[in-house]
Amino acid sequence: MLDQLEVFHHLLAGSPTLFFVYSFSAKEVLYVNDAYERLFPPARRATVNADLLWLLSCLPTEDQAYALSCLTQLAQGEMHDDLLLRLQPQPDQPLRWLCVRAHRAVASDGQVLLCGTVQDVTVEQEYTRNADDFMAKKNTTLEILSHDLAGPFNMLNQLAGFFQERTQELHDPQLEKMVKVMQDTCRDSVNLIREFVDSEFTASANVQLKRARVDLAASLRQVMDTYQKSENLVAKRFSFSSTPAKVYVELDHNKFLQVMNNLLSNAIKFTHEGGHIAVTLEQQPQHVLVTVADDGIGIPEKLQPVLFDRFTKARRPGLRGEKTTGLGMSIIQTLVRLHNGTIWFESQENRGTTFYIKLPT
Structure with missing residues (x-):
């Protein structure tokens, strides 16, 4: 009859998953299975404790303090989400992703233990991040196209109104009917374009966040690069700045970029042709601050207190007659709050509007 220890040994032998037990009290690893040697060559199980500093050095510099902080929180029972870490033992080696799942335990002798697993999830992460990049580009492109395509329809609608005024004296029912068809078609087309873009964003507030640690500066830089390449389409200027160049935040990448796109x-x-729209990102001691500023027509003072209300009375068509549901700002606030962040704004009529988003680090 096999004893429990032998069963346990056979169960873990050959597993691609690394199992570990770390004594937070003694500051030493009590157990790792042989997957440790396959995951971190040329390391050996017998030297695992001597390898700890080397393993930490294999993480990118900006990740090392983050990893230690997260493991401390895990040991204190304050954190339960999977921990994703980037690993690059040598600068010329490809980046790998590790997923650490661990829980706090207390041994019979009172030692605080960290028990869990480590898996190589590089393939899954590359797939997910490629999909995230595609989604970000898709959403940004849709926003740009919605404004670009709506412009000609709004212009045709205005021309139809001009023809209607000039042909009223003719009292030609057929001509009046044709002009009305033009107006209805233009209006319905603009609404259809906007509804198509809004539909995915409206559903976002009902979806559970999938957080990951991302370089927010790189994500926003990619979004703004797409807008900058399309300046001629929307007749606006765009700029982006980040301090420092890399800013890491735990957030749902797709959902937050939907907030930014909205x-x-x-x-x-609400910005006239030739206007300027600027996005900035700033790393502060306990949080990051994102701003979106324009020099447009601003928000009337009487509408400002209800801007974030659901189906707010502050909803109004854009300068080209773009439709609004009144849900956008409410959903933006909901998504920011789901990230444990806050959002507020400053605005003056004919002077522009600046939105501020503060996210914890």
């Missing part, structure tokens, strides 16, 4: 879309709606 804020940028609103800025485009």
Whole structure:
């Protein structure tokens, strides 16, 4: 009859998953299975404790303090989410992703233990991040196209109104009917374009966040690069700055970029041709601050207190007659709060509007 220890040994032998037990009290690893040697060559199980500093040095510099902080929180029972870490033992080696799942335990002798697993999830992460990049580009492109395509329809609608005024004296029912068809078609087309873009964003507030540690500066830089390449389409200027160049935050990448795209879309709606829209990102001691500023028509003072209300009375068409549901700002606030962040704004009529988002680090 096999004893429990032998069963346990056979169960873990050959597993691609690294199992470990770390004594937080003694500051030493009590157990790792042989997957340790396959995951971190040329390391050996017998030297695992001597390898700890080397393993930490294999993480990118900006990740090392983060990893230690997260493991401390895990040992204190304050953190339960999977911990994703980047690993690059040598600068010329490809980046790998590790997923650490661990829980706090107390041994019979009172030692505080950290018990868990480590898996190589590089393939899954590359797939997810490629999908995230695609989604970000897709959403940004849709926002740009929605403004670009809506412009000609709004212009045709205005021309139809001009023809209607000039042909009223003719009292030609057929001509009046044709002009009305033109107006209805233009209006319905603009609404259809906007509803198509809004539909995915409206559903976002009902979806559970999937957080990951991302370089927010790189993500925003990619979004703003797409807007900058399309300046001629929307007749606006865009700029982006980040201090420092890399800013890491735990957030749902897709959902937060939807927030940014919606804020940028609103800025485009209410900024005259030739106007400037600027996005900035700043790392502060306990949080990051994101701003979206425009020099557009601003928000009337009487509408400002209800801007974030659901189906707010502050909803109004854009300068080109773009439709609004009144849900956008409410959903933006909801998504920011789900990230444990806060959002507020400053605005003056004919002077522009600046939105501020503060996210914890």
